[in-house]
Amino acid sequence: MDKKTSLHDIHVALGGRMESFAGYIMPIKYSSVKEEHNAVRNNVGVFDLSHMGEFRVKGPDAGRFLDFILTNDSDVPPGKAFYSTMCYPDGGIVDDLIVYHIGTNEYLMVVNASNIEKDWAWVNSHTAGYSIELTNESDETALVAIQGPDAQKVAAKLTDADLDEIDYYAHVMGTFAGKIALIARTGYTGEDGFEIYIKSEDAPDVWAAVMEAGDEFGIKPVGLGARDTLRLEVGYVLYGSDIDHTTTPIEAKLGWVVKLKTDKDFIGREVMSRQKRDKPARYIVGLKVTGKGFPRHGAELYDGDRKVGIVTSGSLAPALGHGVCLAIVERGFHKSGTDLEAEVRGRRVPVSTVKLPFYKDGSRK
C-alpha cells in the first residue's frame, strides 16, 4: 500500500495525475509536463517532495561518521550543505544525497524516497564505534520546493529570513509561512530556488501560502514528470535510472564529491582511488539526439555493429526542442563529439556525445 504525503488531497483537488512512485502515491503532472517544465525555467514552480527521506545525525562523532560512510567531505561550516554519494566497498553507489550541516555535531541527510529503507539499514550497520544518535524523520518531514528564476521573489513574501544571505547550498532555520522551517537554497532543476523542510502537518498551509504568494508570478504546481525533464536537461543523474549499485561515482563523473585529496578513510575509497588512477572502463555521458526519434532508458548504443553502451535516461528536452539522453558508454566513446547510434524499436537513431549540462541558461546561483 503506497504512502500518501500530507499534500495528497491538495494534489487531487488540483487535478494531479497520481501514480505510484517509490512507495508513495505522487503527482506525476497537473497540467502538462511541458507547461510545468517551462513554468520552472521561465518563472516559478512548486513541488511536493515530501516522499524524500530525512535522517538526522547528532553527536560528537557525527562528522567523523559521515566522513566514513559518505564519499564527500563533511567538513563544511554549519549553515552549509554538500552533495555526496554513499557507496559500497566495491564503489557501487548505495544512494546519492544532500547533507545539511545544521549546527555543531548535527547534520540532516536527505536521501531518495526509493532508498529510504535500504539507506536506513546501511547507515545503522556502520554506527559501531561512533558516538552518534540517528533518527529517521522521513515520515514526519515534508519538503516543498520552490524553483525558478522568480523563486526568491515568492519565498521572500513568506519569511523574515534574509534570503540574500543564503548562498547556493546554504540554509537557515527560520519561519516560513508562519511555520518552523529549514530554508535551503538547493534544488534539482538547474534554476535558482529553495527547498523548504517543514513538519508534515504544516505542509498544507505552507503549500497554500506558496501558491498564493506565487500567483502574481504565474506559479504552477509541478509534478514528478517535469521534475525528471528538468533534472535531465541540466544533466543531473537520477538514482535507479542513471546510477545504482553497479556504477561508481568515478564512472558517473562525480569525482568532485569523492574526497580522494584528503587522507580520510571512507567506504569504497580503495576502488575509487584505483579507478581514478587507471581511468574507469566506462563513463556516464550526455547525448544529444541528432536524428529523428527518442532513445529512452535501456536503448542500446552502437558504434557500427559494436555495442558500446546503453541509454540510462532519455527524453525530449523541452527548453531545447530536441531529444537528450544520459548514457553509460565505454571509455574511448565518451569524448564530446563522438557520433553513435541508439537502437529504438529496431531502428538506428543518430546521437552525439556533448558536454553537460544540455541546458546552460539556468538561473541557478
Added chain:
Amino acid sequence: MASIPEELHYTETHEWVKSLGGGEYMMGLTDYAQDQMGEIVMVEFPALEEFAAGDVFGSLEAVKTAEDFYAPFDGKIVRVNETLEDEPALINEDAYGKGWLIVVSTDDSSGFDKLKTAAEYATFIGE
C-alpha cells in the same frame, strides 16, 4: 472525463476507428489515451503497406513516454496523416479530428464489428 464519441468504435489499445464506407476506416488515438500520454512530440508511421491484426502500426512519442499503436484488424494502409509529422500536438488538441492517424482498408468487416462500442470503451477505461 475523457471524450468518447458515440459513433466511433474502440480498441483495447486505445485507438478509435471510424467507418468511412467502401471498406475504408479511419483510425486515431482516443482522447483518454492522448491525455494519459501528454504532449505528443513525434509520430512514426508504419513502413509496411499490408498488415495483420495486432501488428505494430507505428509509434507515438510523448515528452516522457513512447507508445506503439496497433492494427485493429487485417488490411492495407490507404493514407497517413502527414500533417502530424510537423504538428504532432494535433493529436492532443483534436484527437478525433485533425489528429487522426491513418486510413486503412479491409475486405473483411468482421474485425471492425468486433471492436468496442463507446459504452464498452467507457467501461473499459473505468469511466
